Amino acid sequence: MADTKPLSTAEADAPVVLGRSVYIAVFGLMLGMLMAMLDNLIVSTALPTIVGDLGGLSHLSWVVTAYALGAAVTTPVWGKLGDLYGRKPIFMIAIVLFLIGSALTGLAQNMDQLIAFRALQGLGAGGLMVGAMAVLGDLVPPRERGRFQAMIGGMMPVAFVGGPLVGGLLTEHLSWRWCFYINLPLGIAALLVTGLGMKLPRQHIEARIDYLGAALLGLGVVAITLVASWGGNQYAWGSTVIIALALGGVVALIAFVYSQSRVAEPILPPSMFRDRNFTTAQIISFLVGAAMFGAINFLPQYLQYVRGASPTASGLLLLPLMFGMLAVMIGSGQVVSRTGKYRTLMLVGGAVMTAGMALLLVLKVDTSTVSASLLTTVLGLGMGFLMQNTMLITQNSVPLRNMGAASGAVTLFRTVGGSLGIAVFGSLYTQRLTSSLTKSLGPSGHQLAANGTRIPPSALPGLPAPVQHAFKVAVTDGLHSVLIGGTVLALLTFLVTFLIREVPLRSGAAPGAPLE
Incomplete structure (x- = not known):
């Protein structure tokens, strides 16, 4: 285990004065994080239209998976590049790469091109996600970082709300291609704010990338x-x-x-994993990513197919989940900044997330739309306790030189967990949906599942009433299989949080070091 020197009372309570440049820099980080998170969600409500335009129904899931994998496999590299060559220029390079991928994705003429350009977007997104948290680690000491992480982390619920909502609006009133073009003005703004307003300590480290x-x-x-x-x-x-x-x-x-x-400069230095808190935080990050992205990705399916919500409305119906997450992230950030305590918050988060996943199992075909929307609130509250505190624990467990690698690690485990969660839950969803349709409609149901597992929601009212009902039941059954898996993962997360130790948050660069 890595030794962590406790802070003295004077060091722990010493006030930290943060200048205006810090807030300007955080605004640039928020824009970058918003782009990276928004783009993997904005496409969800546009997918049926995209498939109708480009074809390639069998490759539909890879429009999401390619982006997630591109981000996952590059986050440690981006983190290490920032450690070695400076986080500001690397963060700006990631923005440029993401914008190139966004422009090309909007111009895609077939599904293969779309998937390839989505992967390119993902490469840039990996740098945006890890870069934002690593830069924050340079700017703000851990004791004060909770409230700033809440601001940046707040981009996640904003993206979860804004993604489906904006995607639905753009698809309905302009074109699905604008789901990707919208990144261009956001990216240019992030480049200007970062280039002109962000000032970080200079780094001169000579090393090689693994x-x-x-x-x-x-x-x-x-x-x-x-x-x-x-x-x-x-x-x-x-x-x-x-x-x-x-x-x-x-x-x-x-x-x-x-x-x-x-190797001399490993992507994930093994020494980081000797700290129990660091290793535990990575396990939690993986489990939360799998449960969160895997389960939430299928809630719009239920809202659109079963409850008949439009793409835009399905985004609005997730507002209780997102606002619950955002409120807890902001509140817990303030608590951590004032008290320096986080273990209890992690335990509460694991328990509430488990309860929230299990509670969603009450969703039925005839559950009212308002009730379905409100039931998601508990899940959002639980995730809010876990998201930013996992990053906080990770960064508090490593020296400043490994801040990028550590931030990359937690983002990597969360993203890989999300990719696997989407893949595994997608498989469970499809199998359960097919089984339910076959049971209800016989061979014709199996054929319907084979050819129309992801038929546009707008086509459902045109089917015969018995087929409509069978399809709605099948979608609900598929969602239940996903939620059962999510509940198991949430319960594992709750059990793992008991391994977290309450290590005092440092005020300086090294674990346990006072602010210089």
Whole structure:
């Protein structure tokens, strides 16, 4: 375990004066984080229209997965690049790469191009997500960081609300392509604020990037995600393709772990994992990512197909979840800043998140739209307790030199968890939906599931009444399978939070060091 020196009372209570430049920099970080998070959600309500325009229904899930994987496999690299060459220029490069990917995605002419350009967007998004938190680690000491993390982390619920809402509005009134073009003005604003208003300490570190480790990590994560996505759907679990991918992924990840102890500048320094709090925070980040992204991704399906909500309205109906998350993130950030305590908040978050997931299992075909919307509030409250405190614990467990790598680690585990969650839950959802339709309608139901698992919600009223009812029941059953999996993951998260130790938050660069 890494030793952490407790703060004296004077050090812990010493006031920290933050200048105007810090707030300007945080605004730039908020814009970058908003773009990265918004883009993986804004596309959800536009997907049916995109498929109708470009075709490629069988590749639909990869429009989301390609972006998530691109972000996941590059977050540690972006974090290490920031550690070595300065976080400001690396953050700005990530913005430019993201904008190039956004412009190309809006110009895509077929599904293959769309998926490829979404992956390019994801590469830039990885730098935006890890860069925002790592830069904040440079600007603000942990004791004061809670409220600033709440501001930046608040972009997540804003994105969860704004993504489906803006995506629905743009798709209905302009074109689905504007779901990606909208990033251009936001990105230009983020570049201007970052370039002109952000001032960070200069860094002069000579080292090399572990490109072999990055390649091994990327291969391993992609292979395992493909196994979770394809297994039992496109290929049988015992097929040569699935077995080869599983073995290849495991071998690549083992080789990655081995390589990290053999290079001078590892992407994920093994020394960080000797700290119990750091390791526990990464496990929590993975589980929360899988449960949150995996489950929330399918709630709009229920709202649109079963409750008949429009794409725009389905975004509005998730407002209770998002505002609950945002309120708790802001409130808990203030509590941590005043008290320096976070363990109890993590325990409460795990318990409330578990209750929120289980509570959503009461959703039925005839549940009122208002009730369905309000039931999501508890889940949002639980996630709000966990999201920013996981990053806070991570950054408090490492020295300043590893801040980027540590921020990259927590983002990596959360994003990989989300990618696997979407893949696994998507498989469960499809299998349960197919089974339910086949049970209700016989062979015709199986054919309907095979050809129209993701038929546009607008087409549902045109089907015969018995088929409509069977489809709504099937969608609800599919959502229940996802929520059961989410409840299991949330319960595991709650149990893991008991491993967190209440280590005093430092006020300076090194764990336990006073503010200079």
